[in-house]
Amino acid sequence: MRASRDLIDALRGPxxxxxxxxxxxxxxxxxxxxxxxxxxxxALYALEFHSMSLFQGDAQSAxxxxxxxxxxxxxxxxxxxxxxxxxxxxxxxxxCSISLAILGVCTRLTCALSALGMLLWVGMGYSYxxxxxxxxxxxxxxxxxxxxxxxxxxxxDAWFKRRRGQGGAGPDAALAMLPxxxxxxxxxxxxxxxxxxxxxxxxxxxxxxxTLQAFMHEFDAALTEQVSSSLNLVRxxxxxxxxxxxxxxxxxxxxxxxxxxxxxxxxxHIGSQYTMDTGSFMGLWMMMACFVDLERVPAFLARRLGxxxxxxxxxxxxxxxxxxxxxxxxxxxxxxDVVPYLLGLALLGGYSARRWR
Amino acid sequence: xxxxWSMLRLAIPLLTLFLAALPLGAQDALDAWTRLESxxxxxxxxxxxxxxxxxxxxxxxxxxxxxxxxxxxxxxxxTHAPGTGELLALAADPFxxxxxxxSLGLFVTxxxxxxxxxxxxxxxALSAAPNSLGFDGKRRLWLASAxxxxxxxxxxxxxxxxxxxxxxxxxxxxxxxxxxxLQCGSETWAYSPDQARAPSLDRVLRRAAAxxxxxxxxxxxxxxxxxxxxxxxxxxxxxxxxLDGGHxxxxxxxxxxxxxxxxxTLALVAMDRDLNLSAPFELRxxxxxxxxxxxWFVFGLAGLLALLVFGCFSVxxxxxxxxxxxxxxxxxxxxxxxxxxxxVIALQVLAGAIPHGRGWPFIGYSMYTQSxxxxxxxxxxxxxxxxxxxxxxxxxxxxxxxxxxxxxxxxHPIMAGGQAPREAMRRYNQKNPNWEQVVRVxxxxxxTLIQANGPIDLAPLILSDWxxxxxxxxxx
Numbered sequence: 161m162r163a164s165r166d167l168i169d170a171l172r173g174p175x176x177x178x179x180x181x182x183x184x185x186x187x188x189x190x191x192x193x194x195x196x197x198x199x200x201x202x203a204l205y206a207l208e209f210h211s212m213s214l215f216q217g218d219a220q221s222a223x224x225x226x227x228x229x230x231x232x233x234x235x236x237x238x239x240x241x242x243x244x245x246x247x248x249x250x251x252x253x254x255x256c257s258i259s260l261a262i263l264g265v266c267t268r269l270t271c272a273l274s275a276l277g278m279l280l281w282v283g284m285g286y287s288y289x290x291x292x293x294x295x296x297x298x299x300x301x302x303x304x305x306x307x308x309x310x311x312x313x314x315x316x317d318a319w320f321k322r323r324r325g326q327g328g329a330g331p332d333a334a335l336a337m338l339p340x341x342x343x344x345x346x347x348x349x350x351x352x353x354x355x356x357x358x359x360x361x362x363x364x365x366x367x368x369x370x371t372l373q374a375f376m377h378e379f380d381a382a383l384t385e386q387v388s389s390s391l392n393l394v395r396x397x398x399x400x401x402x403x404x405x406x407x408x409x410x411x412x413x414x415x416x417x418x419x420x421x422x423x424x425x426x427x428x429h430i431g432s433q434y435t436m437d438t439g440s441f442m443g444l445w446m447m448m449a450c451f452v453d454l455e456r457v458p459a460f461l462a463r464r465l466g467x468x469x470x471x472x473x474x475x476x477x478x479x480x481x482x483x484x485x486x487x488x489x490x491x492x493x494x495x496x497d498v499v500p501y502l503l504g505l506a507l508l509g510g511y512s513a514r515r516w517r
Numbered sequence: 518x519x520x521x522w523s524m525l526r527l528a529i530p531l532l533t534l535f536l537a538a539l540p541l542g543a544q545d546a547l548d549a550w551t552r553l554e555s556x557x558x559x560x561x562x563x564x565x566x567x568x569x570x571x572x573x574x575x576x577x578x579x580x581x582x583x584x585x586x587x588x589x590x591x592x593x594x595x596t597h598a599p600g601t602g603e604l605l606a607l608a609a610d611p612f613x614x615x616x617x618x619x620s621l622g623l624f625v626t627x628x629x630x631x632x633x634x635x636x637x638x639x640x641x642a643l644s645a646a647p648n649s650l651g652f653d654g655k656r657r658l659w660l661a662s663a664x665x666x667x668x669x670x671x672x673x674x675x676x677x678x679x680x681x682x683x684x685x686x687x688x689x690x691x692x693x694x695x696x697x698x699l700q701c702g703s704e705t706w707a708y709s710p711d712q713a714r715a716p717s718l719d720r721v722l723r724r725a726a727a728x729x730x731x732x733x734x735x736x737x738x739x740x741x742x743x744x745x746x747x748x749x750x751x752x753x754x755x756x757x758x759x760l761d762g763g764h765x766x767x768x769x770x771x772x773x774x775x776x777x778x779x780x781x782t783l784a785l786v787a788m789d790r791d792l793n794l795s796a797p798f799e800l801r802x803x804x805x806x807x808x809x810x811x812x813w814f815v816f817g818l819a820g821l822l823a824l825l826v827f828g829c830f831s832v833x834x835x836x837x838x839x840x841x842x843x844x845x846x847x848x849x850x851x852x853x854x855x856x857x858x859x860x861v862i863a864l865q866v867l868a869g870a871i872p873h874g875r876g877w878p879f880i881g882y883s884m885y886t887q888s889x890x891x892x893x894x895x896x897x898x899x900x901x902x903x904x905x906x907x908x909x910x911x912x913x914x915x916x917x918x919x920x921x922x923x924x925x926x927x928x929h930p931i932m933a934g935g936q937a938p939r940e941a942m943r944r945y946n947q948k949n950p951n952w953e954q955v956v957r958v959x960x961x962x963x964x965t966l967i968q969a970n971g972p973i974d975l976a977p978l979i980l981s982d983w984x985x986x987x988x989x990x991x992x993x
Contacts, residue, residue, distance in 0.1 A: 353869025354882035361889030
């Protein structure tokens with residue numbers, strides 16, 4: 161399948177222009193559907209994350225001084241602050257639209273509504289403080305979803321279609337690559353600008369180790385003291401950060417590099433969480449799922465958890481369990497508790513249904 | 518022959534004219550100073566030993582600064598490359614720091630730090646190294662050097678040099694709650710601060726027109742404010758400002774060009790020689806976007822670009838459809854989609870090159886871009902609580918249970934006093950009933966010095982101090 165190949169391969173394709181082959185390739189519908197669910201779960205996370213801010217609004221409080229300073233988008237559209245009561249209504253409406261989009265009911269429409277709603281919700285949350293990077297990529301991912309056939313798999317729309325005998329689509333479809341490719345490009349632009357701006361403003365001195373030490377000591381994170389005390393370690397981390405951020409575009413060009421860059425970028429964020437108290441930035445690095453062949457993950461795991469040496473199978477089982485619990489705990493820390501449980505139930509149900517069909 | 522009455526009639530107006538010609542400051546200055554008969558009974562303000570908040574004791578011994586705490590004696594290090602110089606005197610800050618006068622300048626330390634750190638003093642502070650120092654009842658740090666006498670604000674390090682009616686060399690003999698005794702050569706003088714009338718910011722002019730408090734000023738981004746504030750204060754008014762409720766009163770200068778678009782508040786105060794601030798004169802500022810950020814220009818330009826790009830994709834699509842004999846390549850939805858993609862990607866690239874947070878989601882990902890080197894000091898704002906035993910209890914900002922995006926949204930109200938510090942203590946104590954209860958809360962800017970052999974903790978800046986027993990009153 162054209163879009164499953166890396167960019168270099170795709171650009172050598174025989175038909176259409178490079179632009180068309182890059183953006184409008186086909187891709188596995190299952191991959192797009194899983195990505196849709198991941199993005200929308202993160203939308204629920206972001207909805208919960210900003211709820212306290214919007215419910216409190218700029219109500220005068222003895223403890224906090226907050227002013228509504230709208231982001232540029234809200235300012236040019238002349239959208240003022242939501243009252244706490246209106247914020248509650250928007251919150252419930254967004255819960256409904258995102259939940260329907262996860263379930264795949266009128267999928268493209270509910271995805272589009274969720275995208276617009278979350279743009280307003282997160283933008284307003286940032287207007288009470290300062291904008292952060294975490295949910296910018298989520299906003300782009302949400303806006304990209306309706307551009308592709310996001311409801312063709314793992315959705316009630318698809319189920320109803322099959323029941324009506326209208327037949328399902330093949331495993332791939334045109335435009336299925338578009339949302340995934342758009343998020344990949346957005347991620348690459350974001351991280352490249354992060355790395356290049358460090359070199360642009362800070363110069364090579366940014367990697368002298370003292371710079372990262374200075375940043376770490378502006379916070380009280382769990383590992384600030386331990387990590388910052390070793391200059392060589394901090395220097396290595398500095399070089400690593402620049403190399404990973406500036407080089408991540410290579411993951412779009414050549415697929416095997418994703419095995420390095422996807423975990424590397426996640427490691428950068430986890431590292432900053434434990435040394436600079438930046439927060440998990442889960443809303444950002446979960447979007448790296450666009451680089452993963454999500455539809456192949458079950459088979460990948462089945463091969464490693466099934467036949468083979470026991471020690472290796474145990475190791476994979478422990479690793480999978482640990483990663484799942486770690487992501488789970490990070491999600492419920494700031495996001496809605498119920499979502500991981502529901503997803504877990506849905507996965508079990510889906511697996512059981514396939515196994516006993 | 519001139520009679521006595523004639524002389525009196527001449528003298529009275531002349532005397533009146535003479536007194537009226539005296540500058541107000543000079544008259545105030547005279548009122549504040551009293552010459553004392555002798556310097557007997559004053560031990561001198563060069564204390565060699567002070568207690569610390571945690572029960573430790575600092576003392577100067579054989580040219581070193583030693584700390585005795587829990588039966589251990591340690592010598593404090595120094596971050597200043599030339600060293601400490603000759604250590605002359607110590608002063609215990611009511612907020613918990615210790616200031617050290619030395620021949621090489623003014624240093625500071627605290628129980629959290631194993632070093633003394635040389636302070637970089639700001640506008641108005643003594644230019645020479647102090648030989649004696651002490652705190653008064655209002656937490657002002659009085660300093661004397663051989664050539665100058667003055668006062669320092671101990672959280673932000675700006676100060677005033679005060680005119681002395683006698684020649685030096687100067688040395689502080691005593692710093693009391695309401696009086697400072699200064700040795701001036703062979704004479705002894707007492708200075709009583711706060712005797713003159715309170716400072717006032719009399720008016721603020723803009724292009725020769727007087728502004729009213731609370732008035733709204735509109736400027737375009739990059740323009741200057743063109744303000745001329747005028748104040749009166751003992752010793753001459755020094756004008757200071759704070760933007761958007763900030764805690765740092767900076768020396769006044771026209772800051773218009775540096776203010777971001779949006780709504781802001783500007784507070785102006787006059788400061789007298791005793792560091793008393795007048796009531797603030799507040800103005801509201803509305804900084805407008807330059808024309809190229811205004812909605813009509815942005816939407817207009819975006820619309821034109823979108824049309825142009827759409828046109829290009831349409832033409833290109835039709836040509837490709839003819840060439841490949843594939844009509845689907847010429848579809849309008851595809852041309853629209855391609856245009857939208859190109860524009861969004863271009864905006865992301867532009868945001869990456871010229872980042873601005875307010876452009877979210879086109880935010881650019883530039884952060885933590887400035888490089889640092891050895892000698893850099895990192896600051897970390899925090900709330901520090903204290904129990905009855907005086908041990909520091911870090912209070913996590915999340916304890917407050919309020920939505921806050923950056924720490925200063927919580928720290929500023931606590932610094933300002935009133936309900937906020939009491940509420941902070943109450944919430945912490947309620948959440949932690951089995952732990953030591955907090956009865957005092959301070960706002961700190963913790964400082965860490967980056968050194969070649971590893972980061973080192975310096976004495977924090979202590980920006981405010983509030984005690985539960987004093988209700989709404991400050992802990993001073």
